[in-house]
Amino acid sequence: MATAAARPVAEGIASMLAAGGDLPAGPGWVYEFKYDGVRALTYAGAGVRVFSRNGNDITRTYPELAECATRLVGRCAVLDGEIVALEHDRLTFARLQQRMHVSAPAPSLVAAVPVRYYVFDLLGLDGQDLTARPYAQRRDLLAGLRLSAST
Template identity: 55%
Template structure:
């Protein structure tokens, strides 16, 4: 492969609606649920888990940079300041994996802040100044025309560190990996610093593009679940003309059998409610999109929608019948496709 074509071309323009974009074949490798936790030792490395959105950066030798979301969309126009990645690589072509995050006033990753950037293509200077974003790099998938996905994680991290990216731009960072450390202590550090959790990566693991693997294990401090919105119910009182709750689902297998997994009526800001209503109304349909009847108390007065919107909730636990308990809304996830959201296997 040539240096300026070391990776597949990412198609689609951010000016078009996400549903109309052609998708890039580039997909990140995904971590699996982590139990049991590996013991400290030479086989595993540990990284902190940041509360943001995954993005693969495609950098050409010319410095041109494109950011590809987890579902293959070109989101470069949403985060124009992060094209600085091309500058810090100083003329080298590469494909890198990382997390886009927004930080609060205490310097902690804030998903609610990032939500205000995720839906805005070509943000104005005021928004980028108010909510700057940062790119945390943790993997190197190709370099100067050489594909590295068959190399071990340890080798890829070594090559990433050798690039000397850290310190060249305040917007691009390379968090350190840890080895031979008690993971429970790392979890305590993550908790104390408002991070999402930790990830264990097998040092010998290859990079499996688009696959979820147990070579990478995640240990989040919060229980979160991606959900498909299948309907909504109007509120009451001050929310009588807005969304009162969302009716949530996930598929039994990708794109097959939308299964009711609960509802959520808390965690919304006024900005979120207004945005949700604008997005839900064009999707309304007469019948339920769920494969089986939704419990009557939740189906009553429901307004059904085409199951296209993906969101994320934080919750306490799953019930025995695979329903979310004590859930709260976190926000929409435009980086995810509805058909990919499945009910997780019982632990």
């Protein structure tokens, strides 16, 4: 991987998706909250490219996600998360739908319907595929990137 921003999703790393079946029991299992949003795989580094879980490039649909790259400072990462919209501090899929299929939203729409990107997994870092590593280790590495929004 030359840079995380330049690597298309079709070349390898894909979102970790849920599978049907009974919930596992015992130590070593964690559960993630399912947000009411759009699953997105983001390649961030020198720039940002965002892909839907189907591999569609949705970078231009959510231009505010370009901020991810500014927080990495010299690093490249493959982030797995969910794009959501809030209204009165509550998740609202109806509000997000106003942005979902707009390939190049006007600044007025971006301002009227801002989105947030909740990152819950780190699948690659600085050219290394992390998907074979334990989830807890990937989460520790993700926390070390200090990507939390300041607002």
